[in-house]
Amino acid sequence: MSEKLKKGLKELLLTGVLIFILVNIISYVRKPDLDTDRLPNITVTLIDGTAFQKKEGKPLVIHFWAEWCRVCKMEAQNIETLSQNAEVLTIAVNSGSNEKVKAYMKEHGLTFRVYNDVDGSWAKKFKVQAFPTTFIYDSTGELKFTEVGYTTTAGLLARLALLK
Numbered sequence: 001m002s003e004k005l006k007k008g009l010k011e012l013l014l015t016g017v018l019i020f021i022l023v024n025i026i027s028y029v030r031k032p033d034l035d036t037d038r039l040p041n042i043t044v045t046l047i048d049g050t051a052f053q054k055k056e057g058k059p060l061v062i063h064f065w066a067e068w069c070r071v072c073k074m075e076a077q078n079i080e081t082l083s084q085n086a087e088v089l090t091i092a093v094n095s096g097s098n099e100k101v102k103a104y105m106k107e108h109g110l111t112f113r114v115y116n117d118v119d120g121s122w123a124k125k126f127k128v129q130a131f132p133t134t135f136i137y138d139s140t141g142e143l144k145f146t147e148v149g150y151t152t153t154a155g156l157l158a159r160l161a162l163l164k
Helices: 003-030 070-083 098-107 121-125 153-162
Strands: 043-045 051-053 060-065 088-093 114-117 133-137 143-148
Touching (some): 114 121
Parallel strands (some): 060 088
Antiparallel strands (some): 043 051, 060 133
């Protein structure tokens, strides 16, 4: 391997590490300052008409997103993949009617659970100011991780694995 190629790879790796650190610092600074680290009782009716209630003894990922959010669109497949392997509740904030959210889900091939927060009251309850925002609660209902902005599938799965 030439010196030029080694130097280029080293710079690329260093840049990647710096971006990773910067993104995590930004996420930490932007995370909501919740009143409690305990999961509130959640019983909601999803856009498909079914009821959702947190299952005892299982971790829960709560993901706030919006139909109009570009970063949310980029992250949607990550949440879809996560929802196949974990308990996930997504909350669509200020995204229009249930029919509009259903159409969005169908158009993008998404099947994860969605509660439609039409007026933003759930987002206010969780003090969400930026989208997407993801909360990860352990099996006892204690908040363990908060992510603001784009998160990879691997990052989400790793955080869930750390709960075990």
